[in-house]
Amino acid sequence: MHGNDTPTANLRELKLDEAAAEQGRKARENLLQQIDAAGGWLSFERFMELALYAPLLGYYSGGAQKFGAGGDFTTAPEISSLFGACVAVQCEEILGRLNAASILEIGAGSGRLAADVLGRLESLRRLPEHYWILEISADLRHRQREYLARHRPHLLERVHWLDRPPAEPFDGVILANEVLDALPVVRFRWHADADAVEELGVVHSDGHFAWRGRPAGAAMAEKCRMLSRAGGDWEDGYVSEYCPRLAAWTRAVTRSLRNGAALWFDYGLPRAQYYLPERHDGTLLCHFRHRAHGDPFLWVGLQDITAWVDFTLLAEASRECGFQLAGFTTQAHFLAGTGIDAEMQFVAGNDAHRFAQLANQARQLLLPGEMGERFKAMAWQRGMHEPLRGFEVLDLRHTL
Ligand SMILES: C[S@@+](CC[C@H](N)C(=O)[O-])C[C@H]1O[C@@H](n2cnc3c(N)ncnc32)[C@H](O)[C@@H]1O
Secondary structure: OEOEEOOHHHHHOOOOOHHHHHHHHHHHHHHHHHHHHOOOOEEHHHHHHHHHHOOOOOOOOOOOOOEOOOOOEEOHHHHOHHHHHHHHHHHHHHHOOOOOOEEEEEOOOOOHHHHHHHHHHHHOOOOOOOEEEEOOOHHHHHHHHHHHHHHOHHHHHHEEEEOOOOOOOEEEEEEEEOOHHHOOOEEEEEEOOOOEEEEEEEEEEOOEEEEEEEEOOHHHHHHHHHHHHHHOOOOOOEEEEEOOOHHHHHHHHHOOEEEEEEEEEEEEEOHHHHOOOOOOEOOOEEEEOOEEEOOOOOOOOOOEEEOOEEHHHHHHHHHHOOOEEEEEEEHHHHHHHOOHHHHHHHHHOOOHHHHHHHHHHHHHHHOOOOOOOOEEEEEEEEOOOOOOHHHOOOOOHHHO
């Protein structure tokens, strides 16, 4: 996701239109009530879940535009169709090794990635049997259907929206770009001097949300000790987070994949880097109108709330789910491996102006200071063992 870092004081001065202000008021009211119903303290995991997904009131359940220039943030598929083209090249390799294979995309946003992947697979003559979309947001489903009807009308019959992962086993590819970062996380504070851990939850007073710690349960404290051994010597008061539901969630969404690969794209780090002592305030990142900041209590219900992905945890989940960890690399190296330069030539042909536009977009996807290094790609495979071209240029599995 892309957005400019913004001091939160400047954000508070942003003016909202009446509809957005009303939506925000309702979302806030709902959370205040939920805190009261929970006895005055709500775990941050539950707060994040409600802020993002409460029916009609959560960020992803409400109707506002989220993606692109008129929204809150920009993802790789929104920056350029080159991203989807390269993902399609990787899918083509996998689909070509299978019979009657399909694609399941999780969290399809505006529908652009689906349109770009389907478009490129069509030109590669490797269309999937089905293109399923598992999308939690009713509003986004509607927007995805409209986008695909406008841009890929002749392929729409292959696209199906699902309420839950496919029940029947299937062969193919599972794709998720920037979905794992939206899974709710727990937040904790480390007390080095007392060898104690607090779970950070949310309280309110005078209508304002605030952090409040309480002693962590034994399982959480043990988990934090393990993370501190991985990251280094945490100082007293070190705050961070982790995603307790990642393994169960990935298991649920990949269960029906019989033969094929799951491809995960997101921002994050291997555990040892994620939990370095200097990252002492965690990785929460919120997006509102192209401003990025770290305060989840601002613009509740109107802003996205995310946390970086611990890719070591995701690698552990691959084994728990019965997959082989087939690759881990940066977004830039994935795009290089799947031939972003050839894709630019393919799209631009002899049009020098178009090529210059694409080169500019490619820079945003590739450069280390932009999305190239912060974003990673991970592949899990089941029932197949051949190397995947997107992961051959740089193999970072040893860092996990
Ligand atoms: C940040 S957006 C990314 C959208 C798109 N993949 C892209 O790259 O532009 C996150 C997407 O995941 C969806 N989502 C979040 N949690 C989900 C879940 N548990 N199951 C299915 N979709 C989910 C959101 O509604 C949204 O479409």
